[in-house]
Amino acid sequence: MSLLSVLSNGELPLAVKVNDLSITYRTTFERKPTLKQALIRFGRGQRAVREVEAIKNISFDVRTGTAMGIIGSNGAGKSTLMRAMAGILPPTSGSIEVWGRASTLLALGVGFNKNLSGRENIVLGGLAAGLSRREVEERADEVAEWTELGDFIDMPMRTYSSGMSARVEFSVAVHMKPDILMIDEALSTGDAQFREKANAKMAELRDSARAMFLVSHGLGSIKQMCNEAIWLDKGKLMMRGKPGEVVNAYMKFVKVKKSAAAMEDI
Numbered sequence: 261m262s263l264l265s266v267l268s269n270g271e272l273p274l275a276v277k278v279n280d281l282s283i284t285y286r287t288t289f290e291r292k293p294t295l296k297q298a299l300i301r302f303g304r305g306q307r308a309v310r311e312v313e314a315i316k317n318i319s320f321d322v323r324t325g326t327a328m329g330i331i332g333s334n335g336a337g338k339s340t341l342m343r344a345m346a347g348i349l350p351p352t353s354g355s356i357e358v359w360g361r362a363s364t365l366l367a368l369g370v371g372f373n374k375n376l377s378g379r380e381n382i383v384l385g386g387l388a389a390g391l392s393r394r395e396v397e398e399r400a401d402e403v404a405e406w407t408e409l410g411d412f413i414d415m416p417m418r419t420y421s422s423g424m425s426a427r428v429e430f431s432v433a434v435h436m437k438p439d440i441l442m443i444d445e446a447l448s449t450g451d452a453q454f455r456e457k458a459n460a461k462m463a464e465l466r467d468s469a470r471a472m473f474l475v476s477h478g479l480g481s482i483k484q485m486c487n488e489a490i491w492l493d494k495g496k497l498m499m500r501g502k503p504g505e506v507v508n509a510y511m512k513f514v515k516v517k518k519s520a521a522a523m524e525d526i
């Protein structure tokens with residue numbers, strides 16, 4: 261932290277600025293006719309378009325030194341927001357500015373080639389992160405070692421359990437030295453021993469990276485690892501604040517929703 265410049269007004273410089281961001285997925289698909297219709301008409305389904313507004317007019321900025329937790333229900337838009345900040349998804353409207361190099365798509369678990377081994381994917385991950393061939397070669401063995409996967413590291417990743425894949429994903433994310441570290445649920449499938457190791461690594465990196473984003477359903481980790489949090493629901497930014505406060509508000513919301521659903525059942 262001592263190396264960072266402080267602005268004249270005493271504030272730390274920005275690491276990420278998200279301005280009125282909206283992201284809409286547009287998917288075309290073939291509406292399947294019912295079996296009966298299909299038999300009568302031998303028809304093909306009609307083409308239909310479905311739009312999902314995954315992120316709706318979100319704005320926030322993140323200063324250097326922030327470890328930002330992102331929480332919310334399944335489908336709330338957390339991974340979409342992370343992919344947009346990593347530069348993988350273009351905004352439908354609004355803008356995102358990132359100061360420095362963000363984790364790449366491999367670190368977000370969407371770019372692995374399952375037919376290649378863990379070690380080969382680590383090499384690809386390094387190249388995708390912009391490291392030179394030499395840097396990657398120097399670092400790949402260390403990263404592979406860090407996963408503690410033993411002989412499995414040279415087996416195709418399609419033979420891995422989800423926790424084993426998560427180990428490779430996490431290792432790539434933390435060893436490529438991004439300025440903006442992004443971790444999306446990598447810990448959810450890790451076992452207790454790996455989780456502890458990963459938590460220690462994250463704490464170490466949190467202090468050296470410019471900013472960190474952690475998406476997790478483990479609300480305990482959010483409180484433990486982060487100094488700020490945002491809560492998304494159906495693409496909207498519901499709250500930003502201290503992790504404890506945001507987690508409490510989210511839990512209260514989930515409970516209210518659950519009891520409302522229970523009432524409907526009666």
Ligand SMILES: Nc1ncnc2c1ncn2[C@@H]1O[C@H](COP(=O)(O)OP(=O)(O)OP(=O)(O)O)[C@@H](O)[C@H]1O
Binds near residue numbers: 312333334335336338
């Ligand atoms: N590639 C895609 N194409 C179309 N729709 C998508 C795509 N990815 C996500 N969506 C939709 O966008 C919305 C937000 O999804 P997203 O993956 O960002 O949620 P999430 O908060 O990460 O959920 P989870 O906690 O389950 O990981 C969902 O309604 C989802 O169906």
Ligand SMILES: [Mg+2]
Binds near residue numbers: 339444
């Ligand atoms: Mg997600």
